[in-house]
Amino acid sequence: MPRVLVVDDETNILLSLEFLMQQAGFTVTTADDGESALERVDDTPPDLMLLDISLPGISGFDVLERLRAASATRDMPIIMLTAHGREVEREKGLALGADDYITKPFSTRALVDKVQALLSEADDDTP
Structure with missing residues (x-):
């Protein structure tokens, strides 16, 4: 089963996303x-x-930058999932290498579909 890491400092959102992803088979x-x-x-x-x-401490943008700078995680699919809906933040996230940028609140079905699509693309790129 594919492994998904959910990163959010709001406990209710973290638990909801964890449940949603588990229900989707991850x-x-x-x-x-x-x-x-x-x-x-x-x-x-x-x-x-x-x-x-x-996030407290290191921001999600900084986490994204660090992961994109490391060869082991450069190609890992990353979806920014945030309440920050301003276009400048979306552009920054995508420019730093996010595969997608979804603002809260979001459609759970659309999120699951996007996760499955990105995982399928990643599988297709595997040698």
Whole structure:
């Protein structure tokens, strides 16, 4: 089963996304801040990450930059999932290498579809 790492500092959103991804058939790990997210990636690299921008300590943008700078995680699909809906933030997220940028509130079905599509694309790129 594909592994999804959900990173959000709001407990209710973290639990909701964890449940949603488990129901969709994914193995899910969670982190509630940027440091923990990077540790989880080092311990057991996920197949895809759902990443909030507003995190205590290291921001989601900084986590994204670090993951894109490392060869092991450069191509890991990352979806920014955030309440920050301004176009400038969306452009920044995509420019830093996010595969998609989804604003809260969001359609759970659309999110699951996007996760499945990105995982399928990643599988297609595997040699």
